[in-house]
Amino acid sequence: MLFRIDPGAPEPLFAQLAGQVRSAVAGGALAPGERLPSARDLAASLDVNLHTVLRAYQDLRDEGLIELRRGRGAVVSARPATDYAPLHAAIAEVVATSRRLGVAPETTTALLKEALR
Structure with a gap:
């Protein structure tokens, strides 16, 4: 699995990384028993501090995901x-409505994040 982070994003780097793992598990890209890259290797490949990756992994461990x-x-x-099938269906509906209305993906994402607060 390829991980990407955006240093300029308002979301902390560890949260971006943990979110990608959550999405991959929910979407089936990561299966139970599958190994993630070592924290040291992932930190080196993303050019981030080792503790950033460890924080993401610890949060995921605390959630019971890894x-x-x-x-x-x-x-x-x-x-x-x-x-996650009902959630995927609901998200597909939101995406379809957003596209039909011509709403920018960034705006849709912001609206979803606001609704989750």
Whole structure:
């Protein structure tokens, strides 16, 4: 999996990284038992501080999404995944409505984030 961060974004780097892992798990791109890159390797590839990646991994561990295993690194949790099908359908509806109305993706994203607060 390819991770990307935007240093200029208002969201902290660790939150961007954790969000990408959450999305990948929810979308099926990361399966239970799949290993994530080591924190050291990921920090080097993204050119960020090691503690940034560790913070993201710790948050994901605290949520139960990944397990941190000594000597094996971060592994996607084997527990049953939540059924995201209804959420995917709702998001598809929002995207379709947004496109039909000609709303910019950035505006749609901002509206979703505001609704989640």
